[in-house]
Amino acid sequence: MSDTATIELSAEEKAVITALEKLNVISLNNVVKYMEEVYGISAAPVAMAGGAAAGGSAAASEEKASYDVELAEAGAQKIAVIKVVREVTGLALGDAKAMVDGAPKIVKEGVAKADAEAMKKKLEDAGAKVNLK
Numbered sequence: 155m156s157d158t159a160t161i162e163l164s165a166e167e168k169a170v171i172t173a174l175e176k177l178n179v180i181s182l183n184n185v186v187k188y189m190e191e192v193y194g195i196s197a198a199p200v201a202m203a204g205g206a207a208a209g210g211s212a213a214a215s216e217e218k219a220s221y222d223v224e225l226a227e228a229g230a231q232k233i234a235v236i237k238v239v240r241e242v243t244g245l246a247l248g249d250a251k252a253m254v255d256g257a258p259k260i261v262k263e264g265v266a267k268a269d270a271e272a273m274k275k276k277l278e279d280a281g282a283k284v285n286l287k
Contacts, residue, residue, distance in 0.1 A: 231281030
């Protein structure tokens with residue numbers, strides 16, 4: 155499939171995508187694990203291909219380029235942090251609030267280094283304490 159190709163989705167397929175977009179990170183991870191287990195599918199070859207295309211050892215470059223963004227503390231500006239969490243994750247207000255209230259929590263997993271640092275800066279600007287793992 156080329157980069158310029160567009161994919162047309164049916165109404166049912168769009169409904170599935172919409173439902174997946176509303177899931178929090180943990181629920182989405184559970185869905186992915188279920189699909190890997192039951193259907194034998196995985197996104198791992200895609201990640202490996204991306205690392206190999208960049209050159210060098212795919213495993214070594216993948217370890218350094220992929221980070222988990224962890225919200226360590228909400229800080230004093232909790233409402234501002236909730237807004238940023240909603241922005242970077244696409245979570246509903248209640249899910250974002252639960253994530254912030256339950257800190258420390260992983261906000262996003264497997265994020266590219268540049269994106270992880272951008273998320274960290276946004277969250278820290280809002281008053282949160284953030285760790286990259």
